[in-house]
Every structure is written in C-alpha cells, then in structure tokens.
Amino acid sequence: MTQKQQKALLALLAHPTKEKAAAAAGITSKTLRGYLSDPEFQAEYRKAFAGLVEDATRQAQQAIAPALSTLREVVEDSGESPQFRISAARSILEYSLKLTEQNDILNKLQELEKAVDRRG
Numbered sequence: 001m002t003q004k005q006q007k008a009l010l011a012l013l014a015h016p017t018k019e020k021a022a023a024a025a026g027i028t029s030k031t032l033r034g035y036l037s038d039p040e041f042q043a044e045y046r047k048a049f050a051g052l053v054e055d056a057t058r059q060a061q062q063a064i065a066p067a068l069s070t071l072r073e074v075v076e077d078s079g080e081s082p083q084f085r086i087s088a089a090r091s092i093l094e095y096s097l098k099l100t101e102q103n104d105i106l107n108k109l110q111e112l113e114k115a116v117d118r119r120g
Contacts, residue, residue: 008035009045
C-alpha cells in the first residue's frame with residue numbers, strides 16, 4: 001500500500017463518514033472510493049477494523065465486573081429507592097442470562113468443532 005492509502009485507511013477508522021475520512025486523508029471522495037474497490041486495500045481495511053473491534057470488545061469485557069459490582073451495590077443498598085434497586089436487579093438478571101446463554105453456545109460450538117476435528 002502507498003502512504004496515501006495508509007493515510008486513507010487510518011482516516012476511515014477514525015472518521016464517521018467516507019467524506020470526512022477522505023478530507024482528513026487529503027484525498028477526494030472519488031479517490032477513496034477507488035481505494036475501497038481495490039481488493040488489497042479492502043483486505044487491509046477489514047484487518048484493521050477487526051483489530052479495532054477486538055480492542056473495543058476487550059475494553060467492554062474489562063468493564064463488565066465493575067459494572068456488575070456497581071449494580072450489585074445498588075441492589076444491596078437498603079437506603080436506595082426500591083425503584084432503583086429493582087431496576088439494578090433486573091439489569092443484573094438480564095445480563096447474567098445473556099452471558100450464560102452466550103457461554104453455553106460457545107461451549108457447544110467448541111464441542112462440535114472438536115467432534116468435527118476427531119472425525120477428520
């Protein structure tokens with residue numbers, strides 16, 4: 001990739017629209033569309049975007065425990081209004097069920113992958 005393409009790639013990751021990304025990269029929208037039609041550029045963009053998603057996911061995962069602790073504190077605080085305590089309890093239940101379901105699905109998927117690998 002050229003330096004201009006690398007600059008455009010970074011701009012795409014940092015700006016909400018293609019037009020703003022093109023302006024930030026110092027290129028025209030037409031040039032950016034041309035880059036985006038290039039399979040090599042597309043592959044690099046997907047790779048870079050996947051990295052951003054992984055980073056965001058990691059940050060969200062790191063925030064789960066403190067968020068649940070905060071909700072739990074609200075639930076256990078008898079001085080808090082019942083409405084807030086119920087809302088916090090409901091949030092904990094909803095997120096716990098979702099996490100449990102997702103964990104169960106991942107475990108089943110891993111079991112299926114192992115079974116497929118064993119069968120060769």
